[in-house]
Amino acid sequence: MKYEQLAKDILANVGGKENVSSVVHCITRLRFKLKDEGKANTEVLKNMDGVVTVMKSGGQYQVVIGNHVPDVYKDVLAIGGFQGQAPVDEKEEGPKGSLFSRFIDMISSIFTPILGVLAATGMIKGLNALFVALGWLENTSGTYQILNATGDALFNFLPIFLGYTAIKKFGGTPFVGMAIGAALVYPTLSTLTTGEPLYMLFEGTMFQSPIYVTFFGIPVILMSYTSSVIPIIISAYFAAKVEKGLKKVIPDVIKAFFVPMLTLLIVVPLTFMVIGPIATWAGALLGKGTLGIYNLSPIIAGIFIGGLWQVFVIFGLHWGLVPLAINNLTTMGADPILGTMFAASFAQIGAVLAIMIKTNQQKLKALSIPAFISGIFGVTEPAIYGITLPLKKPFIISCIGGAVGGGILGFAGSKLYMVGGLGVFGIPTYIGPEGITFGFWGAIISIIVGFIVAFVLTYLFGGINKEKSSKATKETNTASSEVAVTKVQNEALVSPLNGIVLALSEIEDAAFSSGALGHGVAIEPSEGKLLAPVSGTVSALFPTNHAIGITTDSGAEILMHIGMDTVQLEGKYFTAHTTQGEYVKKGQLLIEFDIEQIKKAGKPLTTPVVVTNHKEYSLVLTNQKQVKTGSQLINLVAN
Structure with a gap:
């Protein structure tokens, strides 16, 4: 709570915690979304010790702090009683990131809750197999059977457990997902596959399937869904969509039982007739495909x-x-x-x-x-x-x-x-x-x-x-990522970008144009590659990869901020090629960014390159109007 008083003062002057819809931070500023900006005391905040300035942009109320903003942010969360996380604006919820990132998030959200128990039951089953292999148990003994049931239970009825976690991830009711999973492993259905089939479906193809039962005359391909993964995940997705649709049209007085009833009546038959067979075939092909690659x-x-x-x-x-x-x-x-x-x-x-x-x-x-x-x-x-x-x-x-x-x-x-x-x-x-x-x-x-x-x-x-x-x-292993130095020395910075050089005063951002965050220049980039202007340690890399700080061995602190308000893109169109704490060489590629997409998103690309500890130096800026990466940009002469 190093900045406890500052955090209290900031919250009080943005209208109190009850006026905060959400708060996040970028590399230099707190970004509030306020319910009523009229309640904020902007002039008081601007004149407050520890606050550089206040800005309003893109629907955000921005309190510029400086490089130590992460520490202030933590204290704001604690003082605001936000339980270790920023309040969430419901309108901002929804899929974010690339398709692959969302896929990974989906898989991890579905499997993570059960992995501990899945590992535990697997260990029990593995030890049971070990005891039999060593001759300590007979596989006909009661001890073996009970241990085997304990180890097999979750895996055999996996669709029930995944039904819960999957539909919860997709925004549906967990117990509806469990009911669908339970229907898939309902034991009586397996007894229906004895005797002669009514007829053969897809005969002569790799999908040939005997039909033993029908649903209102529609053939049902009965398969074993014990321990299956893909069918229940797809069914849970459809169930969540169906449930949301039904909630919009069914009256509240009967919603509690009519919504789950109709959801099950729609999704369970659909799963047995369409989703289950297709997903099972797809799973089998996927398994054979991965095994084929492995066997190469x-x-x-x-x-x-x-x-x-x-x-x-x-x-x-x-x-x-x-x-x-x-x-x-x-x-x-x-x-x-x-x-x-x-x-x-x-x-x-x-x-x-x-x-x-x-x-x-x-x-x-x-x-x-x-x-x-x-x-x-x-x-x-x-x-x-x-x-x-x-x-x-x-x-x-x-x-x-x-x-x-x-x-x-x-x-x-x-x-x-x-x-x-x-x-x-x-x-x-x-x-x-x-x-x-x-x-x-x-x-x-x-x-x-x-x-x-x-x-x-x-x-x-x-x-x-x-x-x-x-x-x-x-x-x-220290709390601070700053590099300890006793005395700054002269330093030469080369251009990290190809582009046109501008004065900081030309930037439409008061925090940079006023020099409050550091002295230096701005560059309007012509290519989406940011290189290291100097050798040093990456002292700050914001999660959205739009801003990066480097501290050199001689003590210079350099901040580069790609574009204005680009933090709102939440990492889209930015790819980092380094990590915080890494030592980088002059000219090394740090970040790639998609110029065209950022422009389409309506964000200026003007990039400040500033020395945040400028008071330690006299800065000699380039007089060139156009620069290329590696060309001289700023000379720092230690005071």
């Missing part, structure tokens, strides 16, 4: 997935493989795709152990111990984000270890037979119905080799005690 070269597939698995996890891309693995388990009884990532977490802890043994930094050594222990059980986030990723080389080496282990898994034909635990708890998931096979031993060998490779390479080549690595680790 299991070793290459293993190297690729094992080596990049941790990168996938960092960016959330692993969610694209999770449904494929579950689909393969349900359609084929085993999955070789996800099975190739098993060595990655062990390679990660191999690198951490090498760091823990070799480092001469007590703080890093102390952090390595709990990271190593949690990594044994498959929880590698402390190792990745706290240890190996900041040091860079150990993270790369851990990926190499994961790739080697993945290649071994591919060579051995190792497969997952259930979704189970992580780390050492994942070992039993490689035991199939036939017991312990070469694939199981391949999994054991892969984690040992992956661990050893990462340990040895990190110990020898990880650069653990080098000055730069030490500096990176120190910065990662």
Whole structure:
């Protein structure tokens, strides 16, 4: 609560927390959406210590703070009692981001709530298989049967659980989704497929299906939906749409039971007649397709997935493989795709152990111990984000270890037979119905080799005690991302853009044009590439990738803000090629942006390039009207 009083004063002068519809922040300012801007005391805010200025643009009430705006924002949330998050304007809710991002978000939202229980039941089933393989249990004993029921229950009735999470994601009533899932696995339906079929549908094709029952004369293709994934997700999507439509037309007095009744009467038959069969066929083809790609070269597939698995996890891309693995388990009884990532977490802890043994930094050594222990059980986030990723080389080496282990898994034909635990708890998931096979031993060998490779390479080549690595680790484990310097020195900045040079005063943004946020120049870009004007550490990179700050080794603090009010684009048309905390070289590509799309969105592209600690320098600006990347832009002479 460093800025507690400032946060209180800001909230009081925007009309109180009850006047706030939403509040977010960009790299320099708080952006309020107020219910009534007339209640805000603009002049008081402008003259307040800690506030640079106040602006109104794009329906937002903007309180310009400066580089420490994230800290002020946190205190505004706390003082406003917003429970750790900004209030949400309902009109702004809805799909955001690219199609792929929304797909990943959908998959993660559907599967995340059940993954813990899915892993737990998988571990029980894996241990049960291990006990039988070791001769500790007979598969006819009551103990085995009860443990097997415990391990199989969620997976067999997976459509019920996914019905809940899927329809909730799509905005429908969870219990309606569960009812649809329960109908799909209703046990009596499986007894209807005995005896002679009424006739054959699609005879002579790959979709040939016997018809045993009809629904009002319409043929129903009965299939087994036990453990299925795709049919219930598609059905839940349609159910949510149907439910929303019915709520608009059915009177409130009968809505409570008529809406779910009609939703089920429409969606369940539709699922059995159309959605279920098509989705099941699609799932089978998807399973055969992924298996076909894997079979082209299991070793290459293993190297690729094992080596990049941790990168996938960092960016959330692993969610694209999770449904494929579950689909393969349900359609084929085993999955070789996800099975190739098993060595990655062990390679990660191999690198951490090498760091823990070799480092001469007590703080890093102390952090390595709990990271190593949690990594044994498959929880590698402390190792990745706290240890190996900041040091860079150990993270790369851990990926190499994961790739080697993945290649071994591919060579051995190792497969997952259930979704189970992580780390050492994942070992039993490689035991199939036939017991312990070469694939199981391949999994054991892969984690040992992956661990050893990462340990040895990190110990020898990880650069653990080098000055730069030490500096990176120190910065990662401190609350501040600022680079400590004792005295600023002269610095030369080159142009980060191709374009026309403008004076800051020509910008239609008071915070920049007044010089309140720093001195420098503006550039009207002609190409959508922003390069580093100087070597240094990325001290700030806003999540929407429209603004970036660099602190040089000699102490200069540079801020580049692509366009005006471009934060409202929420990251569209911006692609970052660096991360906060990364050390970048002069001329390195930092951000790409789509000039045409940004213009179509009505946002000015004028880009300020300013020195925020300008009081430490005398600035000599270029006299050129047009610049290219790499040409001289600003000379900084230390005062």
